[in-house]
Amino acid sequence: MRTIQGIGAAPGYAIGLAKRVGAELSVAARSIAAEEAGREAERFDAAVAQASRELEAIRERMSAEGRQHEAEIFEAHVFLLEDEELVGVARECITEGLQAADSALWETAEEVASVIAALDDPYLRERAADVRDVSQRVIRILQGATDVGLATEPSVVREATAVTASASTDPTTSAVTASADQALSAVVAIAGSEGAEHSSIGGNAGAEAAGAVISVSVPGHIVWEDYLEAIGAPLKQVLIAEDLTPSDTAQLDPKQVAGFATAVGGRTSHSAIIARSVGVAAAVGAGEALNDIKDGQTVIVDGFSGVIIVDPIAEELERYRALEAEYRRSQAENEVFRGRPSVSANGVQVELAANIGSAQDAVQAKKHDAEGIGLFRTEFLYMGRDTLPGEDEQYGAYRSAAEALGPDASVVIRTMDIGGDKELPLLELPREDNPFLGYRALRISLDRPQLFKTQLRAILRASAHGNIKVMFPMVATLGEWRRAKALLEEAREELRAEGKPFRDDMEAGIMIEIPAAAMMADRLAREVDFFSIGTNDLVQYTMAADRMNPKLSYLSDPLHPPVLRLIDRVIRAAHAEGKWVGMCGEMAGNPLAVPLLLGMGLDEFSMSSSAILGTRALLSRLNQSELAELAAAALDLDSADDVRALVEQRVPQAAARA
């Protein structure tokens, strides 16, 4: 057994047989005679045209299968084949530089790709892979190679298993996907040969595919039913590659491929994104250690931790089989909660909402079954433009977010939170030594009432189209809240005078993210309609620790008892006045925090959309009245570690999801 550490890129566990993909192309620099140039350029044009047709065909297939992300990748590839600085320059290298077509394109592509690969943005760096992928497609056509894509047709698989050992390493056959029958007979063979330990790929060439299964052999007794179940019949592949090209990943068939591991890449690689959308586990960036993996070895890829295990011992295989089954079960369980109310085991209902940054995000939130929007960050409407967004533009954005969620869904719109780490050059804000403690958010809005009132009018007008609420960020004092409320009242009066519709009873609340506001929550609660606790800033201000400073990460933990005490205080203060309390920081979707927050009586949990179904499933297994005691106990502990240990011990169903 060997363990390799990669980066977890797509959740899940892949257990299967290694299949190496992606043969390296070799292109020798070669020059041509001047009289050949015209013909070589024509050959090049024809290859580009053929590549374009191939890509178009794949794009159509992806689109027909509803795999939109993949379809877009191939659309981009077709676009690259028209790029004057790639294909255009390569053609000049043929006609003027007198280079052979394949080496002309190879060199041009490398030059272009190396510039992109050197950018400091990880997402953009990945685009170098697109340039190389599309160029290699053309080069393969020029070199007369056949399709090197993954075999996905079962007929190909059957053919491949019939051929000899050398064929299974040939990338064009690409199929160690032994069918369940073959795996079965192979495992029976193992079971028959007592004590077969780590038999590597044997000399039995005629049974190479089956031999590959034998190489899986694990010390200890193996019962073949267990084994098949462990790896999931039909036997699946785990792809191993230097890097999977978009062509490889887009054609990846989850029925045959359990997951993959690559030597290079990061979480934003195409391959990682596609793995997440197709639903197979993946680890990337595992380095050269992958080179030693042979076709047919048993491989486990842990898509969470990024660990890749080659030839696992029986205990490890067993452990991962259990994890895999549990993961599948929880995924299926989460789906069951789609469309259901968010209710605890003892019948306490809360609201699960999403945090969004644009009207488009609201559509995603709806897809993930969010019941509302707990935080609409409006600052993106303002940032990086020559003019401020007008009332109508803002109105349109807020209205479409509300309409995406439906007429009854609560949509909390937070007025702009500029400042801190979010700059707005247009306002010509002075540079500050300490921007997080500076002129930001509501402090700016109150100082520039015209700017603020434009936004308030837009929010009020949008409230005619849904259950919109307004929320003010960074309130430290009652005075700030009262001034904001007075400006809201002015905006109401103006609209009324103009005869423009708005919701008369639109709720107005505040974020609780400054300890001063948390301490005054009892007074604030008499005047506001609701609180929403912003834990990211609340933790940073309470612990006096910059959350971006990795040396201080031990302080940036929302489970610290002082933070929990403030949250508890805020919830009690609101409930004493009959007001509701939400939370829109990262803590609200944290499985270890959810039991405590439920125990304290939090009413609304707002999180990233993708966490909603899982949180609803967790809620259904929590008993709110028991958790009230747990929360009280947590407030009395000494440290965040003690709190974590308490929750892990008392609420194992939450710990399992953390």
Add this chain to the structure above:
Amino acid sequence: MEKTFTIVNPTGIHARPARKIVEAAKPFAGDVHLIKGDIRSNAKSLVKVLSVGAKQGDVVTVAAQGEGAEAVVDAIGAVLSSAEAE
């Protein structure tokens, strides 16, 4: 004809906006460039637009000459200053 824009999109100029820039630039007869720092990049080439590596908050100048220059500069500027998510 030159105008300067600030990148608003939190993800910078990624694949989709880069393509929109190229699509806006291509119909223009003359040269169109994106300028960031000392580097001028051909706005009609996707690989060059990606190579700009523009991030949120970066300032990028769009330059074009000749008839219709203002229109093409504004069209590209609209993409640069759009906050539309990927």
